[in-house]
Structure formats: C-alpha cells, structure tokens
Amino acid sequence: MRATTIHAPGDIRFEEVPDPTIEEPTDAIVKVVAGCICGSDLWPYRGHNDIDAGSTIGHECVGVIEEIGADVKDFAVGDFVIVPFCHCDNTCPHCVAGVQSVCDNLGFTASGQGEYSRVTQADGSLVKTDGMPEASLIPSLLALSDVMATGWHAAVAAGVRPGGTAVVIGDGAVGLCGVLAAAQMGAERVIAMSRHESRQEIARAFGATDIVAERGKEGGARIADLTSGVGADAVLECVGTDESMKTAFAIARPGSTVGFVGVPHGVELPVRRMFQKNVGLAGGMAPVRRYLPDLLERVLSGAINPGLVFDLTLPMEQSPEGYRAMDERRATKVLLQP
Ligand SMILES: [Zn+2]
Numbered sequence: 001m002r003a004t005t006i007h008a009p010g011d012i013r014f015e016e017v018p019d020p021t022i023e024e025p026t027d028a029i030v031k032v033v034a035g036c037i038c039g040s041d042l043w044p045y046r047g048h049n050d051i052d053a054g055s056t057i058g059h060e061c062v063g064v065i066e067e068i069g070a071d072v073k074d075f076a077v078g079d080f081v082i083v084p085f086c087h088c089d090n091t092c093p094h095c096v097a098g099v100q101s102v103c104d105n106l107g108f109t110a111s112g113q114g115e116y117s118r119v120t121q122a123d124g125s126l127v128k129t130d131g132m133p134e135a136s137l138i139p140s141l142l143a144l145s146d147v148m149a150t151g152w153h154a155a156v157a158a159g160v161r162p163g164g165t166a167v168v169i170g171d172g173a174v175g176l177c178g179v180l181a182a183a184q185m186g187a188e189r190v191i192a193m194s195r196h197e198s199r200q201e202i203a204r205a206f207g208a209t210d211i212v213a214e215r216g217k218e219g220g221a222r223i224a225d226l227t228s229g230v231g232a233d234a235v236l237e238c239v240g241t242d243e244s245m246k247t248a249f250a251i252a253r254p255g256s257t258v259g260f261v262g263v264p265h266g267v268e269l270p271v272r273r274m275f276q277k278n279v280g281l282a283g284g285m286a287p288v289r290r291y292l293p294d295l296l297e298r299v300l301s302g303a304i305n306p307g308l309v310f311d312l313t314l315p316m317e318q319s320p321e322g323y324r325a326m327d328e329r330r331a332t333k334v335l336l337q338p
C-alpha cells in the first residue's frame with residue numbers, strides 16, 4: 001500500500017510500504033476512507049520526539065473493514081468504523097474503570113495517513129455506524145478518532161459544570177474541541193485563548209463566549225478581569241508546554257482542577273502553587289473508546305459538528321504539504337483523502 005512515512009525532522013514522504021496484515025486473531029484491517037494530521041504529529045516533525053526512520057505515521061482515521069481476525073465477533077467486512085487512536089479490549093480492569101487509554105492490551109493506530117490501517121482488539125476498540133455515512137458527516141466522524149474525544153476528556157477532567165466558567169488554553173483542533181465540549185456540558189461562559197482569527201471564528205462557532213488573544217501574564221490578567229478576580233472554575237490545558245501549564249495554574253480558581261490533554265514536553269508543575277491554592281491536575285491520554293458512543297450520537301443528531309476543525313483537505317499523496325501547512329500554521333487541521 002501507499003502510506004505517509006517519516007524519515008527525519010521535516011522529512012515526510014508518501015510512499016510504498018508493506019500492507020498491514022492480521023497478526024492476532026483479535027485484529028481487523030481497515031481501508032482508510034479519511035485520515036488526518038494531528039497536532040501531536042508535529043512533535044516528531046519538528047524534531048522534538050525520537051524518529052524511527054521510514055516508519056509510517058498517522059493515528060487518526062475512519063474507514064471500512066477490509067478483513068477481520070478469527071476472534072472478531074462484533075464486526076464484519078464492509079462495516080464503516082471509527083478507529084480510536086488508542087486501541088483497547090474494553091474488558092480489562094482499567095477499561096472497565098473508564099481509562100481505556102491504559103488498557104492491559106493497549107495498541108495504537110500506526111498508518112492512519114495511509115491506505116490501510118491495522119486495528120488491534122477490534123471488538124473492544126471500534127465503533128460502527130449504521131451503514132455508510134453521508135460524505136458530509138465524514139469530517140466530524142473522523143474528528144472522533146482523537147481530537148473531539150481528547151477535547152471532551154479535558155473538559156471531563158477539568159470538571160466542567162453547567163453554569164460555570166471554563167477557560168481553554170490552546171487553539172489547535174483539540175483546544176477548539178475542548179471549547180465545544182465545555183459548551184455542550186453547559187458551561188455558561190467559555191473563554192478561548194487564541195491569537196489566530198480563523199481559529200477564533202471556529203471557537204465562536206463551537207460556543208466560545210469570550211476570546212482572549214493575550215498570552216502568559218497578560219493573558220492571566222485578562223482572565224482575572226473577566227472572572228472578577230476569582231479565576232476560572234475549570235481550565236482545559238490543550239497544549240502541553242511549560243508556558244501553557246503555568247498559565248493554566250495561574251488562572252484556575254482555588255479549589256478547581258486543571259484538565260490536561262496536551263502531550264507534556266518540558267513541563268514543570270508549580271506544586272507549591274497547587275498546594276497553596278488547592279488546585280488539582282487531572283487528565284492525560286484520552287480514553288477515546290469511553291466517549292465514542294455518546295459523541296457518535298451527538299454527531300449523528302447534529303448536536304455537534306467537530307469536523308469544522310478541518311480547514312484544509314488534500315489528496316493523501318500530498319501529506320508532506322499537509323505537514324508543512326500545519327507546521328507553518330497555514331492550516332488548523334488537515335484532512336487527507338486516499
Ligand atoms: Zn491525534
């Protein structure tokens with residue numbers, strides 16, 4: 001098959017690689033209908049993560065089941081499925097407790113920006129639609145494979161409640177989905193921290209009531225103003241840098257919780273402030289499968305349209321250009337069509 005591969009920082013290729021195959025009886029092979037580039041793919045692209053030269057990249061996709069292993073019972077060839085970026089059996093103690101991203105049989109999508117992708121633990125991981133969805137729904141269904149579920153997890157971890165004020169740090173696709181999640185959960189005020197006009201627009205469409213363009217200390221001062229000096233009831237940290245984490249703790253009101261889903265890179269927690277202000281930290285890698293049935297229902301009913309985060313669609317063979325567009329912030333999120 002042809003798939004997107006990474007060879008070195010900045011070196012993305014679309015090339016011939018071996019087809020994924022059924023390796024375990026619990027596996028399924030999915031023919032990718034749509035894949036996309038994640039903000040976290042930019043970490044290796046920018047040289048911040050180790051790279052296994054020539055390996056496939058891409059962990060977000062939806063598609064049609066092409067082949068199933070002998071033990072797969074709940075799915076059949078031809079089913080349209082949403083593939084969570086992290087695979088799980090959905091039966092082990094951690095899955096039962098709602099942390100499917102720490103499953104005893106955890107696996108990951110490895111070629112979501114290619115023509116085919118292998119799903120481990122297919123019965124536990126996948127969620128299918130009733131027949132082939134309309135083309136117009138594909139972007140929103142694709143967003144469920146990671147960013148919408150991850151934004152949702154940030155809001156759950158931060159304890160967003162009806163009537164409260166939620167602040168979302170990060171205006172990438174996950175942060176924007178965090179805005180949508182906080183609004184869905186009934187936050188009365190949803191403040192999006194964003195400096196980019198096109199992203200501010202999406203944030204507003206997702207339910208942001210206020211936009212704060214300032215960052216760091218000035219951003220903190222603006223949030224203090226907007227909350228009468230009290231601070232935010234819930235803070236969603238959707239970046240993963242030390243600066244964004246510091247901002248999160250600076251604006252969280254005493255007694256609240258910061259929900260974090262940005263993959264941490266060089267973060268030092270302000271433990272003394274956390275102690276003095278009684279501010280907690282919760283979250284981590286999103287248990288996508290836990291939220292999928294509910295989020296699928298919301299997409300199908302039209303309650304949410306997370307597909308709006310895609311502002312550039314390219315043929316899959318142009319994935320290298322997709323990476324450049326996201327790296328240079330010319331695109332918020334790139335959808336790739338095989
Ligand atoms: Zn992702």
Ligand SMILES: [Zn+2]
Nearest residue numbers: 090092095103
């Ligand atoms: Zn499990």
